[in-house]
Amino acid sequence: MTTAPSTAASAPVVTVRDLHKSFGSNAVLRGIDLEVVPGEVVCVIGPSGSGKSTLLRCVNQLESATSGTVTVLGAEITDPDINIDVVRQHVGMVFQQFNLFTHQTVLENCTVAQRKVLKRSKKKATEVALENLARVGLADRGDSHPTQLSGGQQQRVAIARALSMNPSLMLFDEPTSALDPELVGDVLTVMRDLAEQGMTMIVVTHEMAFAREVADRVVFMDGGVVVESGPPEQVIGAPREARTRAFLDRVLNPTHSGTEPGAGPETTGTV
Amino acid sequence: MTTPDAAPSTVAPVTAVEARTRMSPRKRAKISRGIQYGLLVVAVVILAVAIDWGRVGDQIFNVEAAKDLAPKIPQAFLNTLTYTAAAFAVGLSLGIVLALMKLSSVGVYRWLATAYIEFFRGIPALLVVIAFAYAVPIALGVSIPSLTLKAALALGMVSAAYIAETLRAGIEAVPPGQIEAARSLGMSHSRTLVTVVIPQAFRIVLPPMTNEIILLTKDTSLIYLMGLLPTQFDLTKIGRDALSSGSGGGLTGLFVAGLGYLCITIPLGLLARWLEKRTGKGSRS
Numbered sequence: 001m002t003t004a005p006s007t008a009a010s011a012p013v014v015t016v017r018d019l020h021k022s023f024g025s026n027a028v029l030r031g032i033d034l035e036v037v038p039g040e041v042v043c044v045i046g047p048s049g050s051g052k053s054t055l056l057r058c059v060n061q062l063e064s065a066t067s068g069t070v071t072v073l074g075a076e077i078t079d080p081d082i083n084i085d086v087v088r089q090h091v092g093m094v095f096q097q098f099n100l101f102t103h104q105t106v107l108e109n110c111t112v113a114q115r116k117v118l119k120r121s122k123k124k125a126t127e128v129a130l131e132n133l134a135r136v137g138l139a140d141r142g143d144s145h146p147t148q149l150s151g152g153q154q155q156r157v158a159i160a161r162a163l164s165m166n167p168s169l170m171l172f173d174e175p176t177s178a179l180d181p182e183l184v185g186d187v188l189t190v191m192r193d194l195a196e197q198g199m200t201m202i203v204v205t206h207e208m209a210f211a212r213e214v215a216d217r218v219v220f221m222d223g224g225v226v227v228e229s230g231p232p233e234q235v236i237g238a239p240r241e242a243r244t245r246a247f248l249d250r251v252l253n254p255t256h257s258g259t260e261p262g263a264g265p266e267t268t269g270t271v
Numbered sequence: 272m273t274t275p276d277a278a279p280s281t282v283a284p285v286t287a288v289e290a291r292t293r294m295s296p297r298k299r300a301k302i303s304r305g306i307q308y309g310l311l312v313v314a315v316v317i318l319a320v321a322i323d324w325g326r327v328g329d330q331i332f333n334v335e336a337a338k339d340l341a342p343k344i345p346q347a348f349l350n351t352l353t354y355t356a357a358a359f360a361v362g363l364s365l366g367i368v369l370a371l372m373k374l375s376s377v378g379v380y381r382w383l384a385t386a387y388i389e390f391f392r393g394i395p396a397l398l399v400v401i402a403f404a405y406a407v408p409i410a411l412g413v414s415i416p417s418l419t420l421k422a423a424l425a426l427g428m429v430s431a432a433y434i435a436e437t438l439r440a441g442i443e444a445v446p447p448g449q450i451e452a453a454r455s456l457g458m459s460h461s462r463t464l465v466t467v468v469i470p471q472a473f474r475i476v477l478p479p480m481t482n483e484i485i486l487l488t489k490d491t492s493l494i495y496l497m498g499l500l501p502t503q504f505d506l507t508k509i510g511r512d513a514l515s516s517g518s519g520g521g522l523t524g525l526f527v528a529g530l531g532y533l534c535i536t537i538p539l540g541l542l543a544r545w546l547e548k549r550t551g552k553g554s555r556s
Contacts, residue, residue: 062451089457099452103470103550113456116466158452165456 011074012037013169013200014059019068021054028054030224032068036169036202041195043211043232044204046221047247052204055221056173059202060084060091073168089117092162096174098154100146106133106157107142110164118165125164132160136190152183156190163194170194172203208251212236220244329521336513336520337527343509348531351505354422354491355535359484361427366434373439384435391432396490400425404497418503422494430487437483441476442468474550481543485536506531 014036021029028051036042044052057063058070061077061084069078075087101109110129114120120128133139136156146154155175162170172191176184188210195201195214205211211218211232218235220228220243228241239245372384391399403425408414415421445468453463492507499508506528513524 060455062455085454085457085459088455091455093452093455095448095452097448099446099448101449101452101467101471103467103474112466113453113458116462117457161456 010037012071013040013073014202015069015071016055016059017069017071019055019058019070020066021051021058021063022066028224029058029066032221032224032226034219034226036200038168038200039198040216041199041201041203041214042217042219043215044202044219044221045206045208045211045236045247046227047250050221051224052221053173056171056202056204059171060088060093062093085117089165090168092159092165092167092170094155094158094162094170094172094175096177098146098151098158098178100154100158100161102146104146105142106138106144106146106149109146109157110142110161113161114164128166129160129164132163133157135163135193136160137186150183151179152186155179155187159187159190159194168200170199170201172201172205174204174206176205176207206251208236208248220247222247331522331526333520333523336518336523339518339520340509340513340524340527343504344506344527344531346502347504347506347509347528348534350503351488351491351531352535353419354426354494354505355484355488357419357423358426358430358487358491361423362430362434362483362487365427365431366438369431369435370438370442373435374442388432388435391429392436396426396429397493397496399429400493400496418494418497418499421497422491425497426487426490426494429490430483433486434480434483437476437479438472441472441479444475445471474547477543477547477550481539484539488535488539489532 012035014034016032016034019029019032019034020027030051032051032055034042034055044055046052054063058065059072061070065078069076071077072087073090075082077084077087100106101112104112107126107129110132111122111125114125114128115122118125130139130142133142136159138153138156138160141149141153141157146157149157159175175191176187179187184207188207191201191203192210192214203211203215213232215232217229218232219226220235220239220241222243228235228239228244234240235244236248239248369384369387372380373388375381375384400422403415403421415424449467449471450463453467454460458466491505494505495508495511499505504512510524510526510528513520513527514522
């Protein structure tokens with residue numbers, strides 16, 4: 001057992017030291033150092049296969065580190081004697097594929113862990129769940145089943161489900177990558193509001209506009225290492241490293257041609 | 272050589288001609304349907320002519336004999352239901368334990384479960400029923416007093432082997448993302464199993480599990496081998512007795528027994544389909 005993780009004022013929420021992770025002979029993370037302080041929003045960007053998602057999954061031990069240490073909310077989760085379940089209660093995770101419990105309604109999705117893990121009463125859990133569903137704009141969909149919702153709505157429910165545990169840290173693993181373009185905006189709006197309310201967040205994303213606007217810090221990863229890290233206006237606006245520039249060039253100008261696709265009616269509202 | 276402009280006009284007519292000369296798939300499907308209906312009519316006619324309807328009415332569908340049997344049916348029906356329910360309770364409980372053993376990280380448990388499943392799946396239920404009637408009293412020096420319990424244990428132990436495999440496959444079919452979501456909310460391994468994995472596996476295993484119950488229903492016909500009191504007779508026993516009593520009506524008793532089973536298995540199938548539809552509302556994403 002661990003004591004409840006301490007959240008002392010300025011102690012970092014997450015500290016990653018020399019983290020290595022290999023799947024068989026495939027080294028995905030090759031020495032990552034990262035520190036996230038309370039209230040900070042860190043966006044992790046980089047090409048696919050760069051290890052961003054693996055890094056995020058190591059922060060709540062969905063993947064176990066091959067070597068190095070990960071400390072979350074004061075608990076060194078790479079220590080095998082740490083009860084990871086206790087740490088995870090305080091760390092919300094949002095997945096690319098939403099992963100809502102398909103056998104439960106939206107409301108049940110948001111109350112089940114509160115009741116079974118935090119042992120909250122049904123009344124209290126429902127209260128908290130409805131509060132968080134309202135926060136993501138879905139207070140009226142409590143009785144729906146996940147499959148009756150659009151992808152964007154499902155992802156917002158997933159965020160409400162994580163928030164219902166009153167986490168101290170939120171992890172987002174490419175939360176908009178599986179969404180139709182017109183649904184991305186709603187999810188990003190919810191995430192931006194959350195950031196403004198002071199939530200500590202690590203966001204793995206391909207949404208450069210979001211990273212530029214919301215992140216306190218952008219981390220660019222490639223080949224299992226952090227290539228460049230700093231405020232968004234530096235990393236995205238004026239990258240120092242050639243690899244960062246090459247990546248951003250590919251992402252921001254995917255066609256590499258002078259022709260503009262023409263301003264369609266599609267507006268991906270990051271507002 | 273043709274110019275690019277001419278190409279479409281030279282290709283199209285050739286395709287059109289060929290498309291007309293070869294039989295169209297729709298026409299072929301129509302002919303195939305016609306043949307199938309024809310075969311059906313021929314089969315019905317042959318049966319109608321070949322069957323001796325008089326004897327069938329006397330020996331198989333004898334209404335008088337069925338009426339004589341009627342008072343015994345409700346009790347037999349109820350007994351069959353009781354044996355099935357009790358055996359399924361044993362089979363499901365043991366099946367869950369075996370499935371969890373098969374998924375255990377401890378090798379010995381996996382090995383034991385595999386051995387159990389291979390053994391009981393490989394021997395006829397008939398042998399197990401006889402073993403319970405005679406071998407267990409000899410081995411343990413005690414005989415199980417309740418027939419229902421004895422039947423439930425014998426048939427339940429056999430069906431547990433099948434149920435365990437069905438459950439294991441169902442549990443393994445739950446998407447890993449569901450488990451990751453539960454774990455990342457702080458649920459322990461076992462809490463995840465109970466709250467997320469098993470309810471979802473239930474939906475996956477519903478159709479094969481319905482098959483298990485139906486098979487079990489029919490296997491209750493084997494317990495006459497344990498020796499039954501008249502109040503313990505099941506549907507098959509009633510039918511067999513009617514056949515051997517020579518009271519007329521011939522095979523009518525067996526026919527009535529068969530109908531009795533259908534009265535159990537068909538609603539079961541309907542119930543399963545209804546459950547499937549109901550729980551399928553949030554089908555897998």
